[in-house]
Amino acid sequence: MAVVAKYCPEIKVTVVDINKERIQAWNSKNLNNLPIFEPGLMELIQKIRDKNLFFSIDIKNSIKEADMIFISVNTPTKKSGLGAGYASDLKWVEESARKVSQYSEGHTIVVEKSTVPVKTAELIKTILMSNKSNPKDPKDNRTYSVLSSPEFLAEGTAIKDLENPDRVLVGGEDKNAIFSLTEIYKKWIPEEKILLTNLWSSELSKLTANAFLAQRISSINSISALCEATGAQINEVSNAIGSDQRIGKKFLEAGPGFGGSCFQKDILNLVYICKYYGLDQVADYWDHVIKLNNWQRERISNLIVEKFFGTVSDKKIVILGFAFKANTNDFRESAALYIAKELLENGANLLIHDPKVSYDQINKNLEVFVKKVKSEKRITFSKNLNESFHNADAIIILTEWAIYKNLNWKKIALNLRHPSWIFDTRSIINKSDIKDLGINLWTVGDGEFIS
Ligand code: UGA
Numbered sequence: 001m002a003v004v005a006k007y008c009p010e011i012k013v014t015v016v017d018i019n020k021e022r023i024q025a026w027n028s029k030n031l032n033n034l035p036i037f038e039p040g041l042m043e044l045i046q047k048i049r050d051k052n053l054f055f056s057i058d059i060k061n062s063i064k065e066a067d068m069i070f071i072s073v074n075t076p077t078k079k080s081g082l083g084a085g086y087a088s089d090l091k092w093v094e095e096s097a098r099k100v101s102q103y104s105e106g107h108t109i110v111v112e113k114s115t116v117p118v119k120t121a122e123l124i125k126t127i128l129m130s131n132k133s134n135p136k137d138p139k140d141n142r143t144y145s146v147l148s149s150p151e152f153l154a155e156g157t158a159i160k161d162l163e164n165p166d167r168v169l170v171g172g173e174d175k176n177a178i179f180s181l182t183e184i185y186k187k188w189i190p191e192e193k194i195l196l197t198n199l200w201s202s203e204l205s206k207l208t209a210n211a212f213l214a215q216r217i218s219s220i221n222s223i224s225a226l227c228e229a230t231g232a233q234i235n236e237v238s239n240a241i242g243s244d245q246r247i248g249k250k251f252l253e254a255g256p257g258f259g260g261s262c263f264q265k266d267i268l269n270l271v272y273i274c275k276y277y278g279l280d281q282v283a284d285y286w287d288h289v290i291k292l293n294n295w296q297r298e299r300i301s302n303l304i305v306e307k308f309f310g311t312v313s314d315k316k317i318v319i320l321g322f323a324f325k326a327n328t329n330d331f332r333e334s335a336a337l338y339i340a341k342e343l344l345e346n347g348a349n350l351l352i353h354d355p356k357v358s359y360d361q362i363n364k365n366l367e368v369f370v371k372k373v374k375s376e377k378r379i380t381f382s383k384n385l386n387e388s389f390h391n392a393d394a395i396i397i398l399t400e401w402a403i404y405k406n407l408n409w410k411k412i413a414l415n416l417r418h419p420s421w422i423f424d425t426r427s428i429i430n431k432s433d434i435k436d437l438g439i440n441l442w443t444v445g446d447g448e449f450i451s
Contacts, residue, residue, distance in 0.1 A: 001070070002044050003162040005053035007188040014054045014062045026055040037329040037356050040159035063103040068180065071096045071124070072113040072151075077265050086272035088117055088265065097127040104142055109177045112148045115266055117273055118204040121146045121171075145177035148199050150206035155260065156327030167193045171202025207270050211286055214263040216251045218292040224254035224445035225299065234445020235427060254445040256335035256398055256425035257296040259324030264290060264333050297335050300425055300444070301342035304394065307421055307442065313347030316392045316417070318382075321399025321426075322354040322362055329356040335425070336398040337365060344378060351392070353382045355401055389415040400426040413437040 005013040017023050025035045027049075031042045045053070056062055063069065073092035078084050093114055100110060110128065112121060128144045148171035153161035168185050172178050178196060185194050197205070220238060227234045234254045242249035258264075267286050274283035305312050324334035331337060331354075340350055344366070352362060359381040366379060382388040385403065389395065389412045397404055405428050413420075416439065422429065424443045434441055434451050441449040 002041065002048065002053055003159065004184060005048050006044060008184055009052055011184070012052050012054070014056055014066075016056050016059045016062045018057070018059070020057050023055045023057050038158045039156070039327055044159065059099055060103045063100055064105050066104070066108065068109040068111060069100055069104075070111045070113045074261075075114050075116055075265075077268050083272050086268045086275075088115075088269045090116065090120060090123065093120060094123065094127060097124045100144075101128045104144070106141065107143045107145070109145045109147060109180060111181060112146070112203070113151055115150060115206050115210075115262065116203055117269055118200050118207070120203060121148055121199045145172065145174040146199070147172035147174075147177055147181055148202035149181060150202060152206070152209065155330055156325055163188065165189060165193065167195050169195050169197060169202045169205055171197045171199045173199065207266050207273075210263055210266040211270050211289065213251055214258055214267055214293070215286075215289045217255070217258045218289045218296075220252050220254050221257060221296040222292055224296075227445045228447035231447075237445075254427065256300050256339065256444070257293045259332070259334035259337075260330065261332045264293070297338045298342075300335070300423070301339045303442065304339075304343065304396065304421075304423055305346050307440070308393070311347070312343060312394075315348050315394065317343055317348045317350055318388050318392045318395045319350055319352045320395060320397045320404050321401050322352055322357045323399045323401075326400045326402065329358065331357050331362065331365075334398070339396065339398065340366060349378050349380075351380050351382055351388055353385055353388055354399065355403060386411075391415070391417050392420065393417050394421040394423065396423040397426055397428060400428055404428060409434045409437055409439070413439055
């Protein structure tokens with residue numbers, strides 16, 4: 001919405017939320033308190049906030065005023081009930097549609113921005129229409145058009161992706177509504193990149209795009225294990241296959257397994273939809289992308305324990321990076337979360353460092369384990385990277401933050417307790433930097449290097 005506001009100064013954009021604290025944080029004078037860290041966002045907010053971009057909890061009047069409403073709420077995986085563990089929970093989408101139908105006036109275009117299962121627009125339309133006081137009442141002149149325009153930005157590069165997208169989708173039937181939305185996008189996006197589709201294609205394209213991206217990561221991660229077993233090097237293999245233009249270079253970096261709030265949730269949802277339509281083999285196919293992702297995380301945490309001859313109990317392990325990738329403070333479903341839990345269960349002492357993730361939030365997420373281990377002080381957090389390595393037995397690089405790429409290994413080696421290991425799950429360490437330092441290195445897709 002900040003990017004829309006930037007390119008459309010004549011449009012008043014209001015972001016509303018039921019979460020008062022979050023809106024307060026978006027309105028915070030100190031821009032370091034914005035709830036989301038995203039390169040370039042702070043500067044953008046500083047420029048346009050309270051000019052044509054507003055953050056408010058006045059949902060009623062904001063809906064009343066609006067000509068166009070983007071539903072951008074979360075759609076997490078259902079935890080219980082029908083479809084638990086797979087289907088998306090649409091309660092927030094439904095709730096938003098109900099609020100729109102309650103407060104809107106005149107004609108309102110409702111745009112689905114959230115990632116939703118195919119056919120959700122039908123649910124939104126049904127709610128909008130059924131909540132009209134009396135559909136036949138001529139005095140009730142409220143009308144609606146529903147469009148689908150899913151979001152393809154990735155965290156950490158959000159502003160860049162929004163300003164220069166590969167494509168945007170506009171799915172729908174109502175020509176006037178489609179025109180209104182494309183007029184907005186056209187302010188900064190070339191027309192040929194605005195793809196017009198029907199509602200269902202637009203909804204399904206979003207889930208499918210994420211599934212295809214995640215599938216590439218699971219494919220390359222499966223090959224990373226084969227490389228380690230055979231002496232082939234994953235970077236060389238990725239480069240060789242990525243040079244075939246039909247395959248392409250992007251999204252072929254082996255790692256600890258994909259994380260984040262999108263891939264797992266969306267593939268699970270796709271699996272659920274396939275099952276719903278009786279396409280069990282298709283469901284199994286996509287389910288395996290997730291299974292392989294879980295396997296990669298397990299494989300890495302098991303391997304760490306094995307390198308210490310089956311016990312990490314009371315070993316000091318430094319975790320570098322908790323975010324699911326660099327340039328974000330988000331660690332939902334991150335491989336770090338999974339690997340940290342496994343290591344704690346195995347009795348390790350963890351020292352966690354991440355330049356952006358809130359340590360408070362990590363603690364909350366590891367709570368079950370923290371409770372068990374707090375008295376033993378098994379998790380500590382570090383603000384000072386240089387002081388983190390004292391007496392450490394192992395260092396695990398889980399996020400590819402730039403600051404981890406230029407560490408002074410000579411200095412660090414002096415602080416470690418030997419025999420020591422570095423586990424580089426992001427392939428960011430140069431072997432030559434640790435040569436002759438007496439540190440053992442394991443790199444994803446490359447295996448062991450004893451210096
Ligand atoms: C993903 C998609 O890339 C976006 O297009 C989509 O809009 C978004 O989900 C969404 O549905 O909202 P995001 O989850 O923010 O974006 O992050 P990605 O850059 O896709 O990374 C996801 C995970 O895959 C990270 O853990 C990353 O480290 C991992 N990854 C990515 C790899 O392990 N190897 C790669 O080569 C690329």
